[in-house]
Amino acid sequence: METKLIIDNQARDSANGETFTRQHPLSGEVVTTAAAGTVDDAVAAVESAAEAFKEWSQTGPSQRRAILNTAADILELRAEEFVAAMVAEVGAAAGWAHFNVFLSTQCLREAASLASHITGETIPTDRPGVFSMTVRQAAGVVYSMAPWNAPGVLGMRSIAYPLVCGNTVVFRASEGSPRSHQIITEVLHEAGLPAGALNYISSAPEDAAAVAEAVIGHPAVRRVNFTGSTAVGRKIAETCGRHLKKPLLELGGKAPLVLLDDADVDGAVKAAVFGAFMYQGQICMSTERIIVDESIADEFVAKFSARVAELKAGDPRQDEAVAIGPMYRAESGERINTMIDDALAKGAELINGDKADGAAMAATVVDRVTPGMSIYREETFGPITTIVRVNGFEEAINTANDTEYGLAAAVHGRDSTRALAAAMRIEAGHVHVNGATVQNDANAPFGGVKQSGYGHFDGRQVIEEFTELKWVTIESANQDYPL
Numbered sequence: 001m002e003t004k005l006i007i008d009n010q011a012r013d014s015a016n017g018e019t020f021t022r023q024h025p026l027s028g029e030v031v032t033t034a035a036a037g038t039v040d041d042a043v044a045a046v047e048s049a050a051e052a053f054k055e056w057s058q059t060g061p062s063q064r065r066a067i068l069n070t071a072a073d074i075l076e077l078r079a080e081e082f083v084a085a086m087v088a089e090v091g092a093a094a095g096w097a098h099f100n101v102f103l104s105t106q107c108l109r110e111a112a113s114l115a116s117h118i119t120g121e122t123i124p125t126d127r128p129g130v131f132s133m134t135v136r137q138a139a140g141v142v143y144s145m146a147p148w149n150a151p152g153v154l155g156m157r158s159i160a161y162p163l164v165c166g167n168t169v170v171f172r173a174s175e176g177s178p179r180s181h182q183i184i185t186e187v188l189h190e191a192g193l194p195a196g197a198l199n200y201i202s203s204a205p206e207d208a209a210a211v212a213e214a215v216i217g218h219p220a221v222r223r224v225n226f227t228g229s230t231a232v233g234r235k236i237a238e239t240c241g242r243h244l245k246k247p248l249l250e251l252g253g254k255a256p257l258v259l260l261d262d263a264d265v266d267g268a269v270k271a272a273v274f275g276a277f278m279y280q281g282q283i284c285m286s287t288e289r290i291i292v293d294e295s296i297a298d299e300f301v302a303k304f305s306a307r308v309a310e311l312k313a314g315d316p317r318q319d320e321a322v323a324i325g326p327m328y329r330a331e332s333g334e335r336i337n338t339m340i341d342d343a344l345a346k347g348a349e350l351i352n353g354d355k356a357d358g359a360a361m362a363a364t365v366v367d368r369v370t371p372g373m374s375i376y377r378e379e380t381f382g383p384i385t386t387i388v389r390v391n392g393f394e395e396a397i398n399t400a401n402d403t404e405y406g407l408a409a410a411v412h413g414r415d416s417t418r419a420l421a422a423a424m425r426i427e428a429g430h431v432h433v434n435g436a437t438v439q440n441d442a443n444a445p446f447g448g449v450k451q452s453g454y455g456h457f458d459g460r461q462v463i464e465e466f467t468e469l470k471w472v473t474i475e476s477a478n479q480d481y482p483l
Contacts, residue, residue: 001032001085001179006200007045009189015040020204022089022176025326025359031088034178036204039214042170045199049141049168050220052196057138057166061115064164068112071160071191072105078187082152085179090148091326091359096279100152103440104184107153110442110458111160118165118463123471131474136467138166140222143215145236147228148176148328149282153440154227155181157457159188159198162223165466170215173202176328212236217243223466224248227284230379230405230451248455248465250447252379253284253407255437256400258422259300260393260413261293267434268412269303275410275436276385277311277363280327284452285408285438288380289369290387291399297389301351301367304387308352311363324383330358336382339375340366343386346373353384377403393422401427407452408437428452 004011018036023029037045075082083097092100120134144158151174162169173181185200203211216224216239225248226236233251240247257275259268275287292300311324327333333356340355343366353364364384369376375386390396400409409428413419416433423431429448432439440446440458447456455465 003034003178003182005035005037008048009195014038025091025329032179034202037201039210042201042211042215045170045201046218046220048196049170049199053168056168056197065112065115067191067193068108071188072108074190075105075187082183089177089180100150103153104156106442107156108160111164115164129476133472135470139468141220142167142169142223143221144169144171145226148174151177151180155184158225161462162466167466168197170199175205178202249453251453253452254288254379254403254405255285255408256289256291257287257437258396258400258411259292261295262414263412265300269307271436272304273307275438277383278438280383282381283438287385287437291390291396294389294391305351308363308365324363326359327382332382333358336380343373343375397425404451406450407448410435410437
């Protein structure tokens with residue numbers, strides 16, 4: 001596959017003609033050759049978007065709604081093309097790729113429904129004869145950066161919500177999924193988005209920092225959104241801070257699945273398998289810590305271990321969403337192996353799987369993990385999860401909160417009132433009672449706390465992220481002013 005830059009709805013090579021490649025993590029085969037956009041290309045994309053903003057920001061809600069709904073229809077028609085690209089580029093199972101198509105179309109339709117909800121309000125005032133109100137207006141050019149692990153839904157949400165609010169977008173594709181990200185751009189152009197309203201750029205990994213600096217620093221760029229690692233997100237936030245730009249950051253996680261002493265063990269096993277091993281655990285919400293009360297720990301571990309042992313690489317008999325394929329890069333295996341060695345040396349037990357062989361790794365479970373181990377705190381982002389045994393409700397909550405991250409969590413218990421009390425005390429952007437940590441719903445706000453970022457995608461709250469709130473009054477021209 002080959003991709004080019006798309007500026008003003010026209011495909012073009014990079015300014016210097018350079019390209020970079022995405023290779024399969026196991027075979028090393030080149031999957032995609034992509035244009036390596038330069039800083040000049042990025043600036044051209046911003047200036048195109050700034051010009052398009054003059055017109056797009058003035059379009060009515062019906063026009064924006066129609067384009068986004070049409071894009072959803074087109075993406076459904078191009079589903080197999082997208083699935084093939086995503087499977088090839090990021091090593092995803094077809095089930096996970098198809099789910100990305102579904103979530104992306106849901107995002108488009110939810111965004112379309114918000115077109116008529118970008119509203120202000122009238123404000124009471126003590127000043128006689130004055131009419132006071134607020135209005136929400138598009139902010140300007142939005143710089144959107146999405147990752148490779150869910151290129152459909154994470155890419156689409158970074159585009160669709162700014163667009164429905166009347167902004168124009170410069171979308172930087174992940175170097176890991178350039179063709180997948182290009183397809184969702186093409187879908188919106190095919191739906192009727194005017195030239196410049198959405199520009200697509202890609203750049204080689206070594207040029208990413210320079211491109212980000214140039215784009216974020218451009219006066220026309222008024223909002224930035226980034227989904228990815230906390231380490232990179234911190235750099236994006238620092239750059240935004242220097243330029244006084246408002247970022248929306250959805251970053252890493254160390255999601256806990258808390259099993260209280262009255263949890264339905266069989267139900268918890270299902271949630272744990274899904275949450276820990278869907279797409280090889282390479283999801284920011286993946287269940288990285290299973291915090292289980294000692295009174296039910298042995299029963300849970302036995303049943304969970306038996307179910308995990310059934311997960312085989314690419315086994316067609318199982319749910320494709322949790323088929324264990326290769327990780328994104330071979331370096332991931334080396335990093336995880338270091339954590340496993342540290343845990344075993346400090347008393348943990350390996351009850352499923354084994355250490356990684358490059359990008360290949362079986363579904364792995366480490367039991368009896370304690371705070372002194374690196375795997376207790378560091379995000380693994382692979383097909384591995386840990387079991388932390390606790391005694392009682394308070395220790396379970398304290399352990400769940402014993403992390404710098406705060407993106408997703410779940411808590412299981414038959415007493416729903418008690419489980420809800422636990423959910424309210426867990427420090428995370430979303431918590432699910434008797435569910436899995438991996439959740440997505442375009443109708444609900446999605447975001448994290450602590451080192452997992454700030455701001456929200458999805459739901460009506462997203463309007464606040466991509467609009468400016470303006471106070472307006474209408475007054476008498478002949479009023480008297482206090483001297």
